[in-house]
Amino acid sequence: DEQLVESGGGLVQPGRSLRLSCTTSGFTFGDYAMSWVRQAPGKGLEWVGFIRSKAYGGRTEYAASVEGRFTISRDDSKSIAYLQMNSLKTEDTAVYYCTRVYIEVMTAVSFYLDYWGQGTPVAVSS
């Protein structure tokens, strides 16, 4: 069974940094793109960004709200994806979910998040 487990969340002051980890099992991690999604209290789902598999250069894409502050990386040898969050703001307070991505690009883009972790909470407050 595919499993994704997030860790590293917690309380952090504005302007500080935090790194989240997503430990996976049950599938060949290196074959898949991975993504992060967040949900702020009382708000809807917000896509944070994703990282392609090494076969596609491991390139990343980010939402405008986190571009330049957040970085997604991966360690295929450990089957772990990371979300490095710098210059944190109070509006980054949310539950952060790690997801596996299916992506296929032909005439249209087929991009969906087929497996999700349980999430890790991040609170940015002084």
Next chain:
Amino acid sequence: QSVLTQPPSASGTPGQRVTISCSGGSFDIGSNAVNWYQRLPGTAPRLLIYDNNQRPSGVPDRFSGSKSGTSASLAISGLLADDEADYYCATWHDILNGYVFGTGTKVTVL
């Protein structure tokens, strides 16, 4: 602010059919496949529909998706109390070069 618009709420009695709309534009729904996610209270979201109308294994056929032009819909037939949840549409956006979620719809079973 989401580029995909959903009604904030929908409701029905057990056994009824409920439909949720998702309105977008030519660079998102109009160009790419639409997916739907279900978030039950206290749980992580799960994929409900992918590629406009495909169900992952384990999703009952009471759930169905469709797409026409720049809009998509999720239908829940034979509504059950366990279907009370938040539902989100999502798709790739060609200009933003990112994945966008709808505003979300809370389904209540009366």
